[in-house]
Amino acid sequence: MSRSRATVSIRDVAAAAGVSVATVSRVLSPASPDIPMRQATRERVVRAIDELGYRPNDLARALLQQRTSTIGLVLPDISNPYYPPLVRGVEDAASAHGYRVVLCNTDGDPEKIAAYLDILVKARVDGIVVAGGGLPQLPGPPLVFETYRTKLVMVGRHRLAHPSVQIDNVAATRAATAYVVGLGHRGIAFLGGPASSSTARDRLLGYREARRDAGLPEAGPDTVRTGGFDERGGYHAARSLLGGEPPTALVCVNDRTALGAYAALADAGLSIPADVSVVGFDDVPMASFVRPTLTTVAVPTYEMGQAALRLLRDALDGTASTEPVLLPTRLVVRTSCAPPRAAGAR
Amino acid sequence: MSRSRATVSIRDVAAAAGVSVATVSRVLSPASPDIPMRQATRERVVRAIDELGYRPNDLARALLQQRTSTIGLVLPDISNPYYPPLVRGVEDAASAHGYRVVLCNTDGDPEKIAAYLDILVKARVDGIVVAGGGLPQLPGPPLVFETYRTKLVMVGRHRLAHPSVQIDNVAATRAATAYVVGLGHRGIAFLGGPASSSTARDRLLGYREARRDAGLPEAGPDTVRTGGFDERGGYHAARSLLGGEPPTALVCVNDRTALGAYAALADAGLSIPADVSVVGFDDVPMASFVRPTLTTVAVPTYEMGQAALRLLRDALDGTASTEPVLLPTRLVVRTSCAPPRAAGAR
DNA sequence: TTGTAAGCGTTATCAC
């Protein structure tokens, strides 16, 4: 009555049911069905819980059990359309196994990354999924994670001894490029992606390898335009390429870049695929709704998220390998590519 | 040495520094600078912290202080491109004020919503931001939130006595429709949005009001096509509309729907805006990169996220009003609208 | 079948 404690705790339930806190705890325990208890007691406790609207405090439980059932998800920017499916993959798998997900947008900024990792360790998350890189730049060996038994799983390329989910960017881009080569293209440019990104570097490498496979000359600066990862970057990269003799095909570092190129091509009065063929990467939802529909490499982003959480659970069980898990990509042929106007001309 | 405790705790630091745990706590306290302490002591503690790689346990702190510095963010689906900017708005503001964000995708499913709210209460989050509705369908009065002093803030329309951030969907769609009316259009259809969504209903209402303003006949089923909120929904809605006498302008419930309509129009050999004008809603990033660029209503999504977190902080301070905070929208005129081919014909 | 009590890692209130 006087000075009632703020919220409802297990003690209030115990008092209301006329039992000890241990008994209440037993009713709430996951092993409850196996715990011998008088039926009447159990019912009294359940009733008290209902009436008081009691919700057990997970903090206290976590403190005792040394696990929070919480994981951190660290990525550059959820606004990048590449990430939402990944996030859902992680979250769906996480919630299916009783984990909560703390979202951390870092913009790829090493300082923000470091700050978030610190926060997550202090929150004693059971594990952390890191997508989009940025970790290798961390100062010093991250033994903090060992100290607090925080498991790390990476999505994408990295140089650390942690489990990871990846795709073969080199092979996928090589195959995508080979596809336009097979269509008869020779003037093939590569568009977008900052050199600072290992993903972009891998895709560029795949493009170079495909050129070599096809006996095309080494790609020079005239056929490779680096830039951003987004529509704007693709737009400007494509524009700058259209100045000289325009290529007949564009291999883009990702779909956003490709969609930016679509806009640049339209503005230049060039038609896809009659004048220029375009290939993307990622297969974002828009890829099948632009016209012409975009031929692109489908990345199993959602599945990568799921796989990352599975790896995290394995790591928590002590049964995780640091051997990267490679998920398959697939070239989705749609309508943005066609043979060049005058195949073989020149 | 023997049976060393698993992780490093404040006690280990105290032992290493040869002080009491209270002293370590004082060094770590936010008020540390104001606490009188011998410089040498402080230094010894700091050194011990560094050497042991100690990170204070936020759970223990939270348990004691009755606040977790964590908030829940409940929304239908992060994969819906409308949400990422909102999420970033919330998260940026949250992290700026020391809050962690737990992400909860519900697919709008009442059961998932209820389950997540329960989880969040058990996690003793300080507050919850609910976007995308679905709450009113919860069974019974949510007095659990009162019991555990969990503050709720809504983004979008709702019928609950909680603070909220909203936009005026009716007025915005009315203005957008008035814009195409002003261009001379009379055959104006409304596309997409399930009737179950209050947002969709509001936008439809705005469309109807604009028709009335313009002296157009009440919209019948032939001019209103409900459906999904996404590209697919827009595509099919537009297709079904193109059967009879096609409208000269399409007012779409959102940009995804509009982009779906773009595809349907292209497939039907109709050109935008020569044959049909299109207006969207939301101003997602793609809107300025499709060709023709999409005329649409810009929604300050990121700012809404920020505002939601501000409201949550106000609520935690006890200084929040349940009066909805209305953020302004803006019609962004681009190139998807033009006067109808034969203005006034018929 | 149920209760008592120790302890998870902190902070805050007293003493000294």
Next chain:
DNA sequence: GTGATAACGCTTACAA
């Protein structure tokens, strides 16, 4: 200036 110690809300031996 610094140190004991009692909470915070729970789970889990161990007793009864």
